[in-house]
Amino acid sequence: MSYVENLVRNYGDFALDIPQWEILDKGVTVLWGPSGAGKTSVFRILLGLEDCPGMRWTFQGEDLGKLKSPDRRLGVVFQTLDLFPHMTAEQNILFAARARKIEPQRARKHLEQLSSDLRMKAFLRRPASVLSGGEKQRVAIARALMGEPRLLLLDEPFSALDQELREDSRQLVAHLIDERKIPTLLVTHDPRDVEVLADKISIIKSGRIVEEKASLS
Amino acid sequence: MNLRSLLRIGLVLFFLFPFIFLLTQFRISESPDIEELLWAFRNSFSQAFLSALGSLVLGVWASLALLSGSDSGGRRRFLKVMCLFPNFLPPLFILLAALNFLNPFPMGLTGISLVHIVMNFGLVAVLMTETIEVRLGGVTELAYVEGAGRWQFMTQVFLPVLRKDFLHIFLFVFVICFGSFSVPLIVGGIHGTTVEVLIYEKIRMSGDWGAAVVLALLQSVFIFLISFVAFRGPVPALQKITNLSLIKNSSGAVLIIAVMGAIALSYAQGLYRGLTQPIAWTIFTDDLWQATLGTVVLGLSVGICCYLGLLLIAYCSPKSWFERFLTGYVAPSTALACFSVLIVGPNEGVIPFIKIPLAITLLSLSSLYRMGWSTELQALRSQAQISYSMGASSWQIFTEIIFPQVTTRAGFLSGLAAVWACGDYAVSRILAHRDLSLGMMTETLMSGYRLNHAILMSSLIVVVAGLCFAFFVGGSRVLRRKFSP
Numbered sequence: 185m186s187y188v189e190n191l192v193r194n195y196g197d198f199a200l201d202i203p204q205w206e207i208l209d210k211g212v213t214v215l216w217g218p219s220g221a222g223k224t225s226v227f228r229i230l231l232g233l234e235d236c237p238g239m240r241w242t243f244q245g246e247d248l249g250k251l252k253s254p255d256r257r258l259g260v261v262f263q264t265l266d267l268f269p270h271m272t273a274e275q276n277i278l279f280a281a282r283a284r285k286i287e288p289q290r291a292r293k294h295l296e297q298l299s300s301d302l303r304m305k306a307f308l309r310r311p312a313s314v315l316s317g318g319e320k321q322r323v324a325i326a327r328a329l330m331g332e333p334r335l336l337l338l339d340e341p342f343s344a345l346d347q348e349l350r351e352d353s354r355q356l357v358a359h360l361i362d363e364r365k366i367p368t369l370l371v372t373h374d375p376r377d378v379e380v381l382a383d384k385i386s387i388i389k390s391g392r393i394v395e396e397k398a399s400l401s
Numbered sequence: 402m403n404l405r406s407l408l409r410i411g412l413v414l415f416f417l418f419p420f421i422f423l424l425t426q427f428r429i430s431e432s433p434d435i436e437e438l439l440w441a442f443r444n445s446f447s448q449a450f451l452s453a454l455g456s457l458v459l460g461v462w463a464s465l466a467l468l469s470g471s472d473s474g475g476r477r478r479f480l481k482v483m484c485l486f487p488n489f490l491p492p493l494f495i496l497l498a499a500l501n502f503l504n505p506f507p508m509g510l511t512g513i514s515l516v517h518i519v520m521n522f523g524l525v526a527v528l529m530t531e532t533i534e535v536r537l538g539g540v541t542e543l544a545y546v547e548g549a550g551r552w553q554f555m556t557q558v559f560l561p562v563l564r565k566d567f568l569h570i571f572l573f574v575f576v577i578c579f580g581s582f583s584v585p586l587i588v589g590g591i592h593g594t595t596v597e598v599l600i601y602e603k604i605r606m607s608g609d610w611g612a613a614v615v616l617a618l619l620q621s622v623f624i625f626l627i628s629f630v631a632f633r634g635p636v637p638a639l640q641k642i643t644n645l646s647l648i649k650n651s652s653g654a655v656l657i658i659a660v661m662g663a664i665a666l667s668y669a670q671g672l673y674r675g676l677t678q679p680i681a682w683t684i685f686t687d688d689l690w691q692a693t694l695g696t697v698v699l700g701l702s703v704g705i706c707c708y709l710g711l712l713l714i715a716y717c718s719p720k721s722w723f724e725r726f727l728t729g730y731v732a733p734s735t736a737l738a739c740f741s742v743l744i745v746g747p748n749e750g751v752i753p754f755i756k757i758p759l760a761i762t763l764l765s766l767s768s769l770y771r772m773g774w775s776t777e778l779q780a781l782r783s784q785a786q787i788s789y790s791m792g793a794s795s796w797q798i799f800t801e802i803i804f805p806q807v808t809t810r811a812g813f814l815s816g817l818a819a820v821w822a823c824g825d826y827a828v829s830r831i832l833a834h835r836d837l838s839l840g841m842m843t844e845t846l847m848s849g850y851r852l853n854h855a856i857l858m859s860s861l862i863v864v865v866a867g868l869c870f871a872f873f874v875g876g877s878r879v880l881r882r883k884f885s886p
Contacts, residue, residue: 254792266787270805275886283793
């Protein structure tokens with residue numbers, strides 16, 4: 185298990201107050217809540233993009249809260265996907281490998297595996313700026329996984345896709361997470377994400393975790 | 402402390418250098434001439450007030466024409482470029498055109514204000530257009546649909562809602578004009594001496610450094626206070642296109658085209674007269690070729706310094722305190738910046754070719770930052786954040802993500818700074834004892850009332866500035882291709 189303790193921060197007009205919270209180290213933990221509940225703030229604090237003095241995040245015996253963002257070794261997909269538009273899909277993915285100093289040969293092999301799992305071969309050499317929404321999303325997930333993260337963090341990753349593509353994408357991500365056995369934290373407000381992906385649901389309201397329960401399925 | 406932190410502190414110290422210099426040099430050894438000081442302040446204040454008021458009134462009028470161009474992008478873009486054209490040109494060209502257009506030219510406060518209004522009303526129009534669209538877009542549509550009259554809307558909504566924005570924009574132009582040096586130097590005459598010009602005269606003419614420091618301190622404090630009130634942060638981005646039929650008015654387009662057309666025609670007429678005068682070619686002396694070379698050196702060195710400065714800012718970002726500093730930074734007045742550079746080390750030989758680019762970079766970099774560089778970096782912030790959380794080093798983020806995406810913009814902005822440097826005479830006049838560049842030679846001719854010769858000479862600046870601009874725009878594209886992954 186992975187425990188987050190003392191995730192407390194005051195933003196003036198809004199406060200996060202999570203004394204203790206458990207994130208699964210296997211399967212998908214979903215942080216679910218309405219807009220303005222504090223999901224994105226929690227997400228950014230866990231990533232290390234915002235300070236939260238006093239927070240402890242024990243993950244497999246190590247306190248990630250004390251580490252800088254790059255040293256936490258997390259894979260991330262933001263709602264906006266944020267592909268590097270001047271690079272091809274392949275260059276986007278390999279950037280993550282260079283960032284984590286993964287040997288080129290190993291990175292190549294990993295890339296082949298990912299492109300096969302995520303059905304990306306047809307557009308791997310295309311510039312990121314011309315990819316469709318669904319293609320961009322697959323590249324963003326592949327890029328997050330390329331760095332061999334200890335935990336995958338997804339912030340509303342399906343929200344930019346249309347309804348049909350969203351369903352397909354959910355299934356693909358669920359399959360990938362299951363196959364690779366990578367623990368995942370998914371931040372969402374979409375009940376369908378919870379239905380398809382969640383192994384555990386934490387409900388956040390006004391900066392507090394108000395309910396935690398196991399998956400519906 | 403890592404390299405990035407050191408570079409960040411180095412940049413901040415570079416920006417603050419004139420102010421630090423001022424504080425270290427400030428000693429009241431003798432009481433300044435209060436009467437002279439008050440007279441210069443009154444002149445500065447009056448011309449800045451008239452300039453800001455005139456720019457605001459004409460700018461608001463012109464902005465209604467920019468609003469009416471929103472349906473047809475091409476027309477609006479054309480008018481916008483026309484509006485911003487005087488800001489992209491060195492002031493020398495506007496001065497030459499204005500002096501040629503109005504004969505006799507009303508030297509003194511009226512003349513200074515006229516030139517300032519021509520230079521700034523277009524900028525006000527562009528700023529006002531953005532403000533109106535963001536603040537009043539939805540309300541205007543609603544009022545239009547509900548059948549409100551134009552007069553009713555203007556008096557009951559437009560003016561009351563935008564009152565604070567008018568004040569901010571007025572103060573923004575006021576600060577620019579209060580610290581203006583190049584315009585009062587030429588068209589101020591003996592009755593229009595401003596604080597900037599008085600500081601220059603104290604240093605260059607009477608060698609009274611003590612009085613110059615006191616004046617510079619008072620002026621800096623005044624500009625800082627006004628800027629503090631005027632600062633309003635960036636206008637939020639436009640959320641949706643709105644129909645502004647209720648307030649748009651095409652008559653402002655006539656104003657924009659008339660003013661910019663008069664500048665272009667007046668300059669062309671002066672050039673023609675210069676070329677057809679029998680003694681026109683007497684300006685082509687050995688000094689001219691040296692000055693041309695000097696202009697190339699100044700243009701290129703300012704461009705390179707600004708290009709490196711902009712990239713350095715990009716490398717040191719994002720950092721909230723650093724970005725807040727750059728956004729809130731008030732550039733020192735021309736006289737103060739030059740004064741601080743002048744007093745450090747020798748000033749003979751080739752030294753002015755080092756000091757002039759440094760001073761122009763110091764004066765231009767913060768304007769370039771606000772002219773789209775901060776927006777450019779802001780747009781890449783989430784890409785930088787995601788790369789950082791992936792474990793990429795700051796060097797990898799800069800070379801692979803930031804640089805390939807911003808180098809073209811940096812090239813454009815540094816090309817613009819190079820154009821300003823090619824047409825500079827104000828900074829050069831303080832830092833050099835003789836005419837080193839075409840800008841300085843043009844100013845000498847202009848001060849000697851040889852206006853057509855001055856315009857002819859300035860046409861060489863156009864050529865050199867154009868080449869420098871092309872060098873930076875083209876060079877940055879080559880670098881982008883070279884460093885693209």
